[in-house]
Amino acid sequence: MTSESGRIEFESVSKSFSPRKNVTTTALHEISLTVDPGSIFGVIGYSGAGKSTLIRLVNGLERPSTGRVLVDGLDVGTLKGRRLREAQKRTGMIFQQFNLLETVKVRDNVAMPLRLDGVGAAAARAKAEEVLDFVGLSSKADSFAGDLSGGQKQRVGIARALVRNPRILLSDEATSALDPTTTAQIIELLRSINREYGTTILVVTHEMDVIKDLAHRVAVVADGTVVEQGTVLDTFLRPRSPITRDFVTTVVPQGLPDRVIDHLGGDGLWRLLLLDEQVTQPLLSDLISKLGVEVNMLHADMTEIQEHTVGQMIVKVTGAPDRVAAARAFLTERVVHLEEVRP
Numbered sequence: 449m450t451s452e453s454g455r456i457e458f459e460s461v462s463k464s465f466s467p468r469k470n471v472t473t474t475a476l477h478e479i480s481l482t483v484d485p486g487s488i489f490g491v492i493g494y495s496g497a498g499k500s501t502l503i504r505l506v507n508g509l510e511r512p513s514t515g516r517v518l519v520d521g522l523d524v525g526t527l528k529g530r531r532l533r534e535a536q537k538r539t540g541m542i543f544q545q546f547n548l549l550e551t552v553k554v555r556d557n558v559a560m561p562l563r564l565d566g567v568g569a570a571a572a573r574a575k576a577e578e579v580l581d582f583v584g585l586s587s588k589a590d591s592f593a594g595d596l597s598g599g600q601k602q603r604v605g606i607a608r609a610l611v612r613n614p615r616i617l618l619s620d621e622a623t624s625a626l627d628p629t630t631t632a633q634i635i636e637l638l639r640s641i642n643r644e645y646g647t648t649i650l651v652v653t654h655e656m657d658v659i660k661d662l663a664h665r666v667a668v669v670a671d672g673t674v675v676e677q678g679t680v681l682d683t684f685l686r687p688r689s690p691i692t693r694d695f696v697t698t699v700v701p702q703g704l705p706d707r708v709i710d711h712l713g714g715d716g717l718w719r720l721l722l723l724d725e726q727v728t729q730p731l732l733s734d735l736i737s738k739l740g741v742e743v744n745m746l747h748a749d750m751t752e753i754q755e756h757t758v759g760q761m762i763v764k765v766t767g768a769p770d771r772v773a774a775a776r777a778f779l780t781e782r783v784v785h786l787e788e789v790r791p
């Protein structure tokens with residue numbers, strides 16, 4: 449297997465379900481996406497957007513109605529029997545509800561995929577212990593899975609997903625049942641798997657925080673279609689569609705209360721985004737001293753996105769109309785993004 453393996457391509461993929469006669473649900477419509485080998489790709493959408501269906505197409509748990517899903521060039525939707533099982537070994541999967549056998553010991557849960565592949569008990573056990581060590585759970589190998597905390601169960605789920613050395617890890621809302629601290633630990637573990645093994649990770653989630661902390665690229669899905677895709681940083685800085693804006697707002701609140709906007713509204717009420725060294729500039733003092741305007745700072749925050757610092761300020765600039773226009777031009781030069789604030 450080369451380090452270039454682990455590529456996933458969706459080529460105009462649609463998927464419909466017909467659970468009953470005369471009833472058809474289109475879960476995915478004309479999806480085209482490429483997930484590069486060794487990257488972490490996030491898919492975000494609300495409940496029912498088609499995320500689980502999308503991820504299940506990658507390991508052949510669902511087949512496209514039209515279009516193709518290629519894993520390292522292999523058209524997964526056409527495979528059957530032994531060839532499908534071989535392809536499925538390239539992908540591991542983790543789930544929101546962990547899907548462990550609760551009354552089975554942790555070590556045996558992890559070794560299970562290898563035992564089902566026909567690997568001998570001793571070799572399967574040795575490999576299970578190796579991956580349990582990687583996820584930091586060696587000490588729980590003899591515990592029953594049902595006796596572990598949620599975060600520990602997800603570590604076991606991850607160990608089980610890694611036991612066949614997959615080139616791709618699929619994560620279906622893997623942190624959605626966990627508290628914020630445990631979520632951060634699981635995200636760090638997934639990042640370390642990506643770093644150390646070059647494993648491609650495809651993660652579906654409804655939480656923009658997870659995208660921010662984990663993914664390199666993101667696609668936003670709504671009603672079975674991709675409404676926007678790009679790098680995570682760019683998506684946070686310049687969300688284009690309303691739904692993407694809504695997701696970004698859950699991490700970087702973008703508004704002021706409407707009452708405040710109504711009170712201050714009109715020209716000069718701006719939201720500024722600053723990137724990396726821009727956040728340490730004496731921006732507002734320069735603005736005041738060079739352009740002679742008044743500046744009222746209404747909101748400021750800072751966050752880390754993909755090893756970049758992103759600062760946000762909402763300001764109200766007042767002065768003569770030509771001075772306010774000059775202030776706008778001055779700021780546009782010095783920040784990465786400026787927009788009017790409206791209710």
Ligand SMILES: Nc1ncnc2c1ncn2[C@@H]1O[C@H](COP(=O)(O)OP(=O)(O)OP(=O)(O)O)[C@@H](O)[C@H]1O
Nearest residue numbers: 465467473475493494495496497498499500501502
């Ligand atoms: N096996 C199935 N039979 C019939 N309809 C299905 C099936 N699987 C999914 N659907 C439908 O396809 C649409 C997308 O479902 P999917 O589970 O992929 O969405 P999701 O974004 O993962 O949502 P959630 O986060 O709530 O699981 C929904 O309307 C769902 O009812």
